[in-house]
Amino acid sequence: MPQKSNESYIKRDTKYMSMVAEPEMKDQVPAEPRRGRRRPLPDKVKNIVWGRAAGRCQYAGCNALLIGDEVSGAGDANAAYIGHIIADSKEGPRGDPILSPKLAQEPDNLMLVCDRHHRVFDREMVAEHPADVLMAMKRRHEDRIRTVTAIDEDLGSHVIRYAARIGTNESPVAMGDLKWSMIPDRYPLDGGWIDLDLATLDLPDHDPDFWRVQIRNLRTGFAEKVRGRMERQEIRRLTVFGLAPIPLLFELGRLISDIATADVRQLLRSPKGWKWDPEAPPLRFKVLRPSGLAGQVALKLEISARVADERIHAVLGTDVAIWAIAADGAHNDVMRSQADIIEFARLFRTTLDAIKVAHGENTIVQLFPAIPVSVAIESGRAWQPKAHPTLKIYDQNKKLGGFIFAHELEHAS
Numbered sequence: 001m002p003q004k005s006n007e008s009y010i011k012r013d014t015k016y017m018s019m020v021a022e023p024e025m026k027d028q029v030p031a032e033p034r035r036g037r038r039r040p041l042p043d044k045v046k047n048i049v050w051g052r053a054a055g056r057c058q059y060a061g062c063n064a065l066l067i068g069d070e071v072s073g074a075g076d077a078n079a080a081y082i083g084h085i086i087a088d089s090k091e092g093p094r095g096d097p098i099l100s101p102k103l104a105q106e107p108d109n110l111m112l113v114c115d116r117h118h119r120v121f122d123r124e125m126v127a128e129h130p131a132d133v134l135m136a137m138k139r140r141h142e143d144r145i146r147t148v149t150a151i152d153e154d155l156g157s158h159v160i161r162y163a164a165r166i167g168t169n170e171s172p173v174a175m176g177d178l179k180w181s182m183i184p185d186r187y188p189l190d191g192g193w194i195d196l197d198l199a200t201l202d203l204p205d206h207d208p209d210f211w212r213v214q215i216r217n218l219r220t221g222f223a224e225k226v227r228g229r230m231e232r233q234e235i236r237r238l239t240v241f242g243l244a245p246i247p248l249l250f251e252l253g254r255l256i257s258d259i260a261t262a263d264v265r266q267l268l269r270s271p272k273g274w275k276w277d278p279e280a281p282p283l284r285f286k287v288l289r290p291s292g293l294a295g296q297v298a299l300k301l302e303i304s305a306r307v308a309d310e311r312i313h314a315v316l317g318t319d320v321a322i323w324a325i326a327a328d329g330a331h332n333d334v335m336r337s338q339a340d341i342i343e344f345a346r347l348f349r350t351t352l353d354a355i356k357v358a359h360g361e362n363t364i365v366q367l368f369p370a371i372p373v374s375v376a377i378e379s380g381r382a383w384q385p386k387a388h389p390t391l392k393i394y395d396q397n398k399k400l401g402g403f404i405f406a407h408e409l410e411h412a413s
Helices: 006-012 043-053 067-072 099-103 115-124 131-149 175-182 210-231 246-256 309-316 338-359 373-382
Strands: 080-084 110-114 156-163 187-195 237-243 261-264 285-288 296-302 320-327 364-370 390-397 402-409
Touching (some): 080 115, 187 210, 210 246, 237 373, 261 373, 296 309, 320 338, 338 373, 364 373
Parallel strands (some): 237 261, 364 390
Antiparallel strands (some): 080 110
């Protein structure tokens, strides 16, 4: 395959950032002896490079803050360099007889780097760092800086992280992953992280006390860390990340309620991450009504998987009217957009209203969910204690042989 010219890489990546003035710094130390005297970079050019990099090393995976070296004033402590992608002489790394003099002082051909990575790509591993590789590093770094610095301050959000053990698996919710999933639509406020993390609680979900202890701890943590701040309007917007057994997430949603402005997120499996998929097609739902209205009332939520009626009969017997909200093509990575969650919440509310009309004001709904975590939280937010029936929420537990009653959202009389 023919090699692309160095000039094509430079042309492809110009004009993508505005200038932000930063402290002046020294020019790059030559990677090897050069013939003749180098022209120093003009202050304007150095400032452009510094501004685009936000004072951080642009080598992939480094991101070291380099401003401190310049501010210290100690010349021998300054480990920051402005390095050339196409060398400023044809004899230098990635040098070119035509492009080297042409691009020697072009900001688009210059990278702000730390001493270590300057040596890596200009001395120790030159062959492994062709122009396109360095240009891609520079482009990714500057695109990220542009995205972060363009965020409006009104988009700040407090963040709730809630993780509890699921079976024998821990469910960590990493702060870094969450932060980048929010940008650019939202960003976490300084001091805005609220942890309701119960992953260290050493109690298996088949223990008789599991649900009582987990619910009590969740309510206590929420009261201590969230409720008062919401009432005082210190918290105006929430972004919610949860990985926990479904009944606990219903309770978390109930505590948050739909009064609060909240963006509930879902951990996608492919590609893995908490960022919504902008290309996901709309999810279509359908409501299935029972043929008869006698007996107990059950509601299946079939979003991640189908729930066979026989599994409900095993718990409630055969005298049961089974309703269902089902997603077309249900599977465990089906919930991929915020619009789908909003539509499900609307449908969940109207279905509970329809059940109350069909079965009476004091109906108790036995809820059997096969749903993503985000749907559980949003369902808890959508449920209205004064308007909707009491929900008895069941959880699938293999060690206990199927669905077991876990938690109740009680109708307010």
